[in-house]
Amino acid sequence: MSRTALRICPLCEATCGLTLTIEGTRVTRARGDRDDVFSKGFICPKGASFGAVDADPDRLRTPLVRRDGELREATWEEAFDAVAAGIRPVVERYGPNSVGVVLGNPNVHTMAGALYPALLLAGLGTRSVFTASTVDQMPKHVSSGLLFGDAHAIPVPDLDHTDHLLLIGANPLESNGSLCTAPDFPGKLKALKARGGTLVVIDPRRTRTAKLADRHIAVRPGTDALLLAAMAQVLFDEGLTEPTPHVQGVEEVADALREFTPEAVAAACDVEADVIRALARELAAAPTAAVYGRIGSCTVPHGTLASWLVDVLNILTGNLDRPGGALFPQAATDKTPRPAGPGRGFALGRWHSRVSRHPEAKGELPLSALAEEIDTATEEGEPVRALLVVAANPVLSAPDGDRLDKALESLDFMVSVDPYLNETARHADVVLPPPPPSQSPHHDFAFNTFAVRNQVRYTRPAIPLEPGRMAETEILARLILAVTGMHGADPAAVDQMVIDQTLGKAVEEPHSPVHGRDPRELATLLTGDTGPERRLDMMLRLGPYGDGFGVRPDGLSLQKLLAHPHGIDLGPLRPRLPQPLKTRSGKVELLPQPIADDLPRLKRALEERPGGLVLVGRRHLRSNNSWMHNVPALTGGSNRCTLHIHPEDAERLGVRDGAPVRVKGAGGEVTAPAEVTDDVRRGVVSLPHGWGHSRPGTRLSHAATDPGVNVNQLLDGRLLDPLSGNAVLNGVPVEVAPETAPGCASVTEKLTALT
Numbered sequence: 001m002s003r004t005a006l007r008i009c010p011l012c013e014a015t016c017g018l019t020l021t022i023e024g025t026r027v028t029r030a031r032g033d034r035d036d037v038f039s040k041g042f043i044c045p046k047g048a049s050f051g052a053v054d055a056d057p058d059r060l061r062t063p064l065v066r067r068d069g070e071l072r073e074a075t076w077e078e079a080f081d082a083v084a085a086g087i088r089p090v091v092e093r094y095g096p097n098s099v100g101v102v103l104g105n106p107n108v109h110t111m112a113g114a115l116y117p118a119l120l121l122a123g124l125g126t127r128s129v130f131t132a133s134t135v136d137q138m139p140k141h142v143s144s145g146l147l148f149g150d151a152h153a154i155p156v157p158d159l160d161h162t163d164h165l166l167l168i169g170a171n172p173l174e175s176n177g178s179l180c181t182a183p184d185f186p187g188k189l190k191a192l193k194a195r196g197g198t199l200v201v202i203d204p205r206r207t208r209t210a211k212l213a214d215r216h217i218a219v220r221p222g223t224d225a226l227l228l229a230a231m232a233q234v235l236f237d238e239g240l241t242e243p244t245p246h247v248q249g250v251e252e253v254a255d256a257l258r259e260f261t262p263e264a265v266a267a268a269c270d271v272e273a274d275v276i277r278a279l280a281r282e283l284a285a286a287p288t289a290a291v292y293g294r295i296g297s298c299t300v301p302h303g304t305l306a307s308w309l310v311d312v313l314n315i316l317t318g319n320l321d322r323p324g325g326a327l328f329p330q331a332a333t334d335k336t337p338r339p340a341g342p343g344r345g346f347a348l349g350r351w352h353s354r355v356s357r358h359p360e361a362k363g364e365l366p367l368s369a370l371a372e373e374i375d376t377a378t379e380e381g382e383p384v385r386a387l388l389v390v391a392a393n394p395v396l397s398a399p400d401g402d403r404l405d406k407a408l409e410s411l412d413f414m415v416s417v418d419p420y421l422n423e424t425a426r427h428a429d430v431v432l433p434p435p436p437p438s439q440s441p442h443h444d445f446a447f448n449t450f451a452v453r454n455q456v457r458y459t460r461p462a463i464p465l466e467p468g469r470m471a472e473t474e475i476l477a478r479l480i481l482a483v484t485g486m487h488g489a490d491p492a493a494v495d496q497m498v499i500d501q502t503l504g505k506a507v508e509e510p511h512s513p514v515h516g517r518d519p520r521e522l523a524t525l526l527t528g529d530t531g532p533e534r535r536l537d538m539m540l541r542l543g544p545y546g547d548g549f550g551v552r553p554d555g556l557s558l559q560k561l562l563a564h565p566h567g568i569d570l571g572p573l574r575p576r577l578p579q580p581l582k583t584r585s586g587k588v589e590l591l592p593q594p595i596a597d598d599l600p601r602l603k604r605a606l607e608e609r610p611g612g613l614v615l616v617g618r619r620h621l622r623s624n625n626s627w628m629h630n631v632p633a634l635t636g637g638s639n640r641c642t643l644h645i646h647p648e649d650a651e652r653l654g655v656r657d658g659a660p661v662r663v664k665g666a667g668g669e670v671t672a673p674a675e676v677t678d679d680v681r682r683g684v685v686s687l688p689h690g691w692g693h694s695r696p697g698t699r700l701s702h703a704a705t706d707p708g709v710n711v712n713q714l715l716d717g718r719l720l721d722p723l724s725g726n727a728v729l730n731g732v733p734v735e736v737a738p739e740t741a742p743g744c745a746s747v748t749e750k751l752t753a754l755t
Contacts, residue, residue, distance in 0.1 A: 005462035006033055006565050008442045010109040011046040011053065012624050014039070014176040014183045015444045015451075017566065018047055020462050027051035027438050027462070037567040038455045039183035044176060045622045049633045053437070058630055058699050059419045060433035062468060071421070071431065076470055080478050082430050084487035086413035090386040091124070091483070099483070100128040100373065100384040104392025105136070105625055111532055112434070113391060114445035116476035119494065120388070123484035127351050127360070128384050130367045132625075135397055135712075136295060137179055138724040139303035141362050145346030146592035147311055149582030151362045152449060155311065155326035156180045157290035158573055159188040159452050162324045164286030166200045166279070168224055168310070169296020169730075173208040174619040178294050181444070181451040186212075188452075198286065200279065202227065203296060204616055205644070205686060206679040217279070218681040221616050222731025223269040224293070225302035225602055227276065228309035229260035230269075234280035235316050237261075241284075242318040246578040249590035253312060256591060256599055260606075268606055284317050288324025296616070299730045302602050304723035308595055315590065320577075327573040328580045331448035332456035332546075332556055333539040336512050343582030348594055348723065354381045358725050366725035367398045368717035374407040386413040388483065390476070395423040396626045396692050399715035399727055400667040405695070417475060420630070426697040432479065434472035438463045443536055456545070456556065457567030458536065473532045495531025499523055499538055506542055513548025522549050527558050545570055598723055613649065615665065616680075616730045617689045617711060626690035629703040641708025642675035644686040645736065650676045653736055660739035663687070665714030665732060671739055672709050685736060687711040689729075 002023045007030075009016045017036025021029035030050035032043035046053075063079035064071040074082075090098055101121060107113030121129060133141065145151035157165060159182055170178070172185040182188060189199055189212055201213040202224070210216040219227055235241050236254040243250050262273035269276075283289050293310040300306065311320065319325030330337075349359030355372045358365060365373070374384045387408070395401045395408070401423070408414065408427035416428035425431050434440070443458045465471060470478075477491035503519035506512045514522055528534040537558035540546050547555030561568065583589050622634040629635055643661055645653075655661050657676040662669055663685070672687060680686050692710025693703035712729070719728035 002028070007050070007438065007459050007462050008444065008457055009047040009050065010437050010442060011050070011628070012044070012176045013178055013181050013447055013450075014042075014044065014185070015181055015447050016042055016044070016047050016183045017457065018043065018050060020050065020438065022462060025463050025466065027054050033566060035566040036457070037569040038451070038453060038457065042184035042187065046624065046628065046634065049631055050437070052631050052633050053628065055436070056630055058701055059436060060421060060431060060699075063433065064421070064428075064431040066429040071428070079430050079432060080482050080487065083415055083479065084482040086429055087386055087388070087415070087483045088485060090412055094382040094385055096125040097128050098382040098385045099124055099126050100130060100370065100387045101126060102367070102370065102387065102389045102392045102394055103131040104390065104397070105132040106391035106627065108446040110472060111441055111443055111445070112472035112476050115473065115532055115535060116480065116494070117390060119498070120476065120480050120483070123480050127365075128373065129364050130370050130394070131364055132367065132392065132397060133362070134364060134367045134725050135299070135727045135729065137298055138361055138364070138726045139298040139307040139721055140179060142304050142348065142724040143307035143311065145362065146595060147308065147588055147590070148580060149343045149345050149584070150580065151346060153328060153580045153582070154179055154450060155314065155320060155328050156450055156452055156573075157292045157326050158288075158324050159185075159192070160572065162192065162197065162288050162290045164198045164200075164283060164289035165189070165192060166202070166283060166289070166291045167209065168202040168228070168291070168293040168306070169298070170292055170294035171203065171207040171209045171296075171619055173212065174621050175294070176621070179450050180292060181447040198282065200282075204681050204684045205618065217271055217275065220268065220270040221614050221684060222300040223265070223605070224297040224300060225306040225309055226260065226265040226605060227269045227271060228306060228313060229257050229602065230262045230265040230276045231280040231283070232309060232312055232316060233257045233260050234262060234277050235284055235313075238281070240281065241316045244315045244318055244320040244322070244577070244588065246581065247315055247588040247590055248585060250316070252591045256596060259603065264606055268608060283313065288322065289317060289319050290314065290324070290326045292326070296730055298726060299617075299728060301719065301721060301728050301731070302605065303721040303726050305595065305598060305602055312590065315588065321575045323572070323575070328576045329449055329451050329573055330454055330544050330576065331445070331451070332543050332570065333443075333445055333536070334449065334543055336506070336509070336542055337544050337579055338511050340578040340581065340586065342584055342586040345582065345584040354378055354383070358720065361724050364725070366720055366727065367394060368720060368725075368727045370394060370398060371400060371404040371407045371717065375403070375410060385411060387411055388415050388479070389424055389428070390417045393422050393424045393626050395695070396690060396710055397712065399712050399717035401692070401710050401713050402668060415479070417479065421697075421699040422626070423693070423695050423698060426695070432475050434475055435465060435469040439465050439469065440472055441532065453572055454570035455567055456540070456561060456570060458558070458561050459565070473530070492531050495535055498535060499526065502538060502542075512542065513546070513551045514542070517549070525549055533558060594723055610733055613683060613685050613734055613736055614731050615663070615711070615714065615734045616684055616686050618644070618686045620688060623688070623690060629691065629693060629708075630700045632702055635702070635706065641672055641688055641691040643672045643736070644675050644677050644680045646680055646682045646684070647676050647678055648682055649685070650674065654738055655736065656738070662737050662739055663714060664735040666718070667716035668713045670709035670711070670713055685734065
């Protein structure tokens with residue numbers, strides 16, 4: 001007998017509401033929830049394939065523990081015993097920094113990934129922290145931290161109300177949005193055009209999004225910051241600025257950008273000066289406008305400067321914190337908003353990596369540096385000798401996977417929390433598999449802070465936890481206990497500790513709705529069936545829309561949210577400045593010193609003219625990094641690992657459509673089929689990210705049938721944006737030649753030789 005259940009989709013940042021059809025303990029169908037207050041029935045191919053993702057037969061069902069060199073099934077007790085026995089001696093002998101932690105992108109798609117990793121890092125006390133952010137979005141966090149004093153204060157475009165939207169390095173028709181949570185992004189762009197608005201896309205590829213645009217600018221990869229700087233210079237030069245209030249440093253920015261005229265940057269960007277002027281004038285003339293940049297403008301040599309300039313343009317045109325412009329969302333689980341005023345500000349480089357001395361950003365070191373932090377000895381500190389990898393696959397997602405692959409073999413001990421035995425987890429001594437998403441609760445802590453409309457939703461598990469499984473929240477709670485010397489303690493103590501500490505601080509804050517109350521009494525008022533639900537209830541009640549534990553009877557609580565299974569709409573984005581600002585001045589600091597110090601490097605880029613071909617990545621609607629290539633419904637068709645190359649470049653190099661080509665970069669070479677297309681501009685080739693499932697020792701049976709190649713193997717990890725430590729993945733030079741060239745071995749042959 002079938003039944004239905006609601007579930008928020010965890011497979012990309014759009015966070016669409018789903019209605020699942022369930023037969024027994026199996027999801028047999030997924031469709032969009034038409035009553036969802038946010039997504040209103042929208043669904044993409046990933047959401048429609050929820051059942052196939054959930055039931056993938058290659059998902060691990062029990063822990064694995066390495067015995068006599070082989071990973072074998074074990075009980076949960078045996079697994080956590082092994083974790084404690086493997087990690088604690090490393091910490092006690094070599095210190096906490098000898099234990100590295102790698103956090104992958106899926107952490108922000110689960111409740112467990114949002115609630116526990118910070119406790120894990122604090123408990124270990126390690127500075128050897130690496131996340132997917134430094135191969136993705138760290139430049140935006142750093143620019144926001146420097147501008148607004150808070151690395152998480154990221155304004156998003158008001159898609160439902162803007163008159164003019166400029167996208168740079170973003171392809172939301174494929175990605176479904178990134179750092180901009182917006183179900184049905186395609187529908188919102190079409191609605192923008194239908195109401196007479198303008199869509200401008202700046203991208204070296206004619207993406208699906210670019211094909212929808214009123215104007216597409218095929219900029220040379222890696223020159224985004226130059227183009228944006230020239231647009232800002234035009235605004236100053238022609239008197240088109242009307243800066244947002246609560247801003248300091250406007251005149252200083254005008255002086256700093258004086259030399260970046262359209263004529264000065266045109267050759268480097270390969271965009272005519274008149275076109276750049278038109279972009280700036282149209283942006284300034286629009287009744288409302290928003291500039292939005294994403295991964296294409298982040299993963300380049302000047303990623304932080306480009307991210308900064310996105311907000312500079314929004315600020316100079318008066319569109320920051322204005323309806324129809326770019327606004328700061330207010331999530332239901334945000335901390336109680338503090339009164340506006342000066343804050344602590346944002347600091348970079350509080351410590352450095354051991355080998356290459358990369359500065360930390362937001363408490364993290366570059367993922368590109370992970371291999372050398374393991375395999376290179378120095379006089380300063382111990383190398384990383386043990387590793388905790390939570391929902392990450394850096395062998396594919398970080399530069400130079402071959403080097404990292406070898407480095408992982410040299411570790412004293414490694415733990416992987418992952419549902420798959422993938423290219424990284426195969427090196428682990430213990431693998432702890434979380435249950436499939438249907439058996440987990442869901443609330444989007446992170447993505448609601450980037451949502452284009454304020455709302456709150458929560459779904460309990462659609463299917464009861466299968467016997468023998470362990471909830472992901474409990475896995476991470478037990479992991480915290482095992483690695484911090486408290487192995488064997490009740491995992492519920494972790495949640496209770498957080499509740500006690502949070503309420504204890506809340507009652508001492510004058511602006512808190514519970515100021516002066518007894519935290520023990522407040523704890524007794526919390527509801528929820530589990531520790532994570534009690535924590536959610538606490539965060540909702542203390543948050544900006546919360547009931548304040550009775551102070552605001554109509555406010556939010558877990559009980560109220562459970563009574564609204566399709567979610568609660570909290571209204572459109574609203575102006576919030578100056579409250580979100582945490583800078584030392586209490587204002588938007590438009591020209592922070594680290595930005596000013598990096599501008600000379602951008603000036604030098606005016607003279608750079610890369611010869612030959614450069615590489616860019618690409619996304620596909622049915623992929624999310626390396627997650628889903630083991631699901632047949634999400635591979636094949638146009639979702640293929642091919643090298644896009646322009647017809648003129650193909651003819652010049654003797655490359656035939658469909659024939660194998662060799663691509664060589666500073667970190668290595670791969671061989672992939674050519675796809676000749678004018679959707680990529682001349683001088684540019686494109687490979688998708690997340691492929692390369694050909695290594696032995698994994699359990700990804702479908703992915704292995706069409707493994708593709710690892711584009712990040714073309715990089716050696718030395719190219720970083722210096723402010724953020726973000727890997728430079730786009731605009732890097734490569735050599736391309738037909739596979740028939742003498743001495744060219746296929747990627748499969750190379751890997752076979754290595755192993």
